[in-house]
Amino acid sequence: MQTIGLIGGMSWESTAAYYEGLNKGVQERLGGLHSAKIVLASVDLAELTDLQEKEAWDQVSEILVAAARSVVAGGADLILLCTTTFHKVYDEVAAAVDVPVLHLADALAAKSKELGITKAGFLATRYTVENDFFAQRISDHGVDVNLPDPLHVEMLDSIIYEELVHRTVVSGSRKRVLEVVHELWDAGSDGVILGASELSLLVRPSDVDVPILDAITVHVEAALNHALPA
Structure with missing residues (x-):
């Protein structure tokens, strides 16, 4: 080992x-x-x-x-x-x-391809979403990345830094994140990446019927x- x-x-x-x-x-x-x-x-x-x-x-x-x-x-x-x-x-x-x-992006891209995901929704901090250093690396492996709209990006950033980094889990925040997951699915994603590691504290793959890739897992x-x- x-x-x-x-x-x-x-x-x-x-x-x-x-x-x-x-x-x-x-x-x-x-x-x-x-x-x-x-x-x-x-x-x-x-x-x-x-x-x-x-x-x-x-x-x-x-x-x-x-x-x-x-x-x-x-x-x-x-x-x-x-x-x-x-x-x-x-x-x-x-x-x-x-x-x-x-x-991490290499691992997420490889797992996406293993699961047959060709277009992945991507949830992460505002900085990660607004800069392409991470999403582009996933795309370089042949997996298209579908980003949330700016208002949802701001909301996710707030949830991550004001709640999850303090290990505060709010049921209303879980509901809002799941709504974004479903919107990305409806927009053509065939899977969603929880790209901020803290999001796994809030959302589990079993919470939705959409294929979820948790960054930590x-x-x-x-x-x-x-x-x-x-």
Whole structure:
């Protein structure tokens, strides 16, 4: 079993879901008392969000590169960035270490194609939706991306940053997110990606009859496929 490096804290709630998912996955695949070998570097979301708002991406990169190097020093054989928005500096992080950094968009695109999804609705933070660094990477794999309208993007961003990063789950917010999911389905999507990892705290695939790809679940599966013996 390889050791999985996590760069987390963006937010800590979603990082906890990564940790739980990896350990459950190892137990399901290997049985017995097996658990995941994990090295975690957790960063301060407030600091990174402030730098993001200032467009100080060089400083964001420095922080996440240092985190990546620390998990490699701790024995990590591969790395997950436990975030969508801060994949903005993926290239810098991946270039700074000599172990694979598994890109979330690559994993989501591969899973979409596996499920026969050719046009995916995409829910994420406002920054991720309004900038094409993430959705374009999915499209580069041959999966079209269908984005919500600007008002819904703003609503989703508010739910993520004002509720979910504080682990506050509001039933009314769940209803509004599900309405956006169905609107994307009606607009021609044949599946919907929960691109912000925090959204998995609010919506589960069993909540709707639309194919849902949860970012954390898909990223965890990709890591397990890489880390565990076939």
